[in-house]
Amino acid sequence: MMLLIDAGNTRIKWALAADASKPGQWLDYGAVMHADAAQLADAWRAAFTTHAAQGHGAVTRVLAANVAGAAVREQLERMLAAAGNAEAIEWFASIPERAGVKNGYRNPGQLGCDRFAAAIGAHALAPGRAIIVANCGTATTIDAVTADGVFLGGMILPGLGLMATSLARNTAQLPQIAQGGPLPSGFADNTDDAILSGLLAAQAGAIEHACMLHQAEDCLISGGAAQYISPALTARVPHQLVDNIVLIGLHAAVVHPDHGGADLDRPC
Numbered sequence: 210m211m212l213l214i215d216a217g218n219t220r221i222k223w224a225l226a227a228d229a230s231k232p233g234q235w236l237d238y239g240a241v242m243h244a245d246a247a248q249l250a251d252a253w254r255a256a257f258t259t260h261a262a263q264g265h266g267a268v269t270r271v272l273a274a275n276v277a278g279a280a281v282r283e284q285l286e287r288m289l290a291a292a293g294n295a296e297a298i299e300w301f302a303s304i305p306e307r308a309g310v311k312n313g314y315r316n317p318g319q320l321g322c323d324r325f326a327a328a329i330g331a332h333a334l335a336p337g338r339a340i341i342v343a344n345c346g347t348a349t350t351i352d353a354v355t356a357d358g359v360f361l362g363g364m365i366l367p368g369l370g371l372m373a374t375s376l377a378r379n380t381a382q383l384p385q386i387a388q389g390g391p392l393p394s395g396f397a398d399n400t401d402d403a404i405l406s407g408l409l410a411a412q413a414g415a416i417e418h419a420c421m422l423h424q425a426e427d428c429l430i431s432g433g434a435a436q437y438i439s440p441a442l443t444a445r446v447p448h449q450l451v452d453n454i455v456l457i458g459l460h461a462a463v464v465h466p467d468h469g470g471a472d473l474d475r476p477c
């Protein structure tokens with residue numbers, strides 16, 4: 210089995226996959242806020258034990274994309290050891306080329322490794338197509354991948370939660386709004402809805418703008434806030450919600466022909 214980890218600035222997401230599985234086929238999956246990261250040891254121990262007993266063997270590979278800093282990196286190492294696994298974590302990094310995707314950043318190592326993994330995941334799901342991949346987490350990243358697998362670059366915005374908090378923190382009269390609820394009318398008639406309308410227009414508008422600029426054939430939307438943003442996208446941009454594109458990309462990087470062969474089901 211392999212353990213895949215996506216440590217973002219808000220939550221740590223993980224998936225356990227069988228050795229001969231296709232990207233996105235998980236035996237188990239979980240997510241914790243950073244404050245609850247100590248729960249990972251028990252969750253992982255239980256998952257490893259259950260699936261080993263079902264004939265999937267031990268975890269022999271652990272691949273992690275971490276953009277949340279050194280303390281999180283050390284905590285993940287402690288959690289894995291506490292879960293009874295002695296494998297070293299392989300830290301996924303942004304390099305000039307991996308798994309059929311060329312990294313077009315001027316300095317390839319400066320690209321967030323979660324974004325590089327998401328680009329690999331998007332290209333694996335929709336090879337031969339021009340893609341916009343939006344990862345709506347703490348930040349919203351909106352990245353362009355060409356049909357032949359070149360990560361052109363992208364956009365970084367504050368995520369939906371950060372936008373909401375910055376308005377509430379820096380004004381006297383604006384409240385902290387909840388992210389969910391029904392899609393408000395474009396021109397809202399009350400403060401909460403007007404804020405939500407503005408935030409969703411900013412997020413969805415940026416994604417649509419990127420799709421137009423790139424003449425995208427596919428638009429993949431992932432991340433914790435994707436479920437709130439996707440209803441705000443207009444029909445002009447057909448899009449698909451994908452659960453954790455970063456984990457899919459890590460999985461695709463492991464099973465890509467560079468590393469031994471992949472055979473993917475395209476979702477779109």
Ligand SMILES: Nc1ncnc2c1ncn2[C@@H]1O[C@H](COP(=O)(O)OP(=O)(O)O)[C@@H](O)[C@H]1O
Nearest residue numbers: 217218219220345346347348369370432433434
């Ligand atoms: N239960 C939740 N807890 C925290 N954030 C949530 C939750 N549900 C949705 N969100 C939204 O998802 C974002 C976090 O998404 P995630 O993809 O995990 O981010 P990151 O990869 O940056 O850690 C939050 O900023 C918030 O907008």
Ligand SMILES: CC(C)(COP(=O)(O)O)[C@@H](O)C(=O)NCCC(=O)O
Nearest residue numbers: 217218219276319320321346347348
């Ligand atoms: C843009 C990000 C903060 C997104 O992180 P997330 O919202 O997923 O926690 C992360 O990818 C990052 O730190 N990137 C480095 C700078 C760059 O990609 O250009």
Ligand SMILES: [K+]
Nearest residue numbers: 344346348350
């Ligand atoms: K993100």
